[in-house]
Amino acid sequence: MTWPPQRLDAPDPATYSPRQQEIHDQIASGPRGGVRGPLAVWLHRPELAARAQDLGRYCRYDTSLDQRLSELAILVTGRVFGSEYEWQIHRGHALTAGLEPEIIEAVRRNRRPDFPDAETEVVHDVARAAHEKRELDDALYARAIAVLGEGRLVDLVGLLGYYTLISLTINIFRIPPIGEGDAELSDG
The missing domain is CATH 1.20.1290.10 (AhpD-like)
Structure with missing residues (x-):
């Protein structure tokens, strides 16, 4: 299948601000093991990425649901x-x-x-x-x-x-x- 072009790519790591790099490294070093998909797009707004990945970590790995x-x-x-x-x-x-x-x-x-x-x-x-x-x-x-x-x-x-x-x-x-x-x- 041919997918429509992605509308917004992740920011180029070569142009990361210090905060983007910090958040990228936090996500990559956690249980996800990398920064892909939505998390990568969120790096355009590093504070959103930081807070969303914290919530995501709880919802995915620490919830009371099995x-x-x-x-x-x-x-x-x-x-x-x-x-x-x-x-x-x-x-x-x-x-x-x-x-x-x-x-x-x-x-x-x-x-x-x-x-x-x-x-x-x-x-x-x-x-x-x-x-x-x-x-x-x-x-x-x-x-x-x-x-x-x-x-x-x-x-x-x-x-x-x-x-x-x-x-x-x-x-x-x-x-x-x-x-x-x-x-x-x-x-x-």
Whole structure:
């Protein structure tokens, strides 16, 4: 597939300000191991990059949700936004975290998966409702509290907000998938 040209490339490292270099080095030395995609574009505004990467580190690595559930929420976000880069990056993370391939494929195709447990189902349902309806009805909210508890629901909402920022950055600045591979979300 031919992707439209990226609208805003990352700043040229040769022209980094001292603050851009500092933030770049902080991100690159952390668990992400590099500065790519949305994080690289955010370096145009190093304070945004610094604060967003701190929030992202919490949402990705330090949340009270187990990684399998976090990756499901991220995939749902990427699917709803049609964000190929996000999908490409997190599909592999989801598999590594133990998310069932059948669930990943159902999300990719915009179909409701069969769920092995109540936690997986409620994370999926909250993520879809949050992005599609911009709220949770009383029944879903009550189910989410009963299944996840207040703290994990707060973390889930924070994660959904952060990955919405990621998706918007990817889509608005047209960040293509790595290697500009085939679209996986177009036939959903």
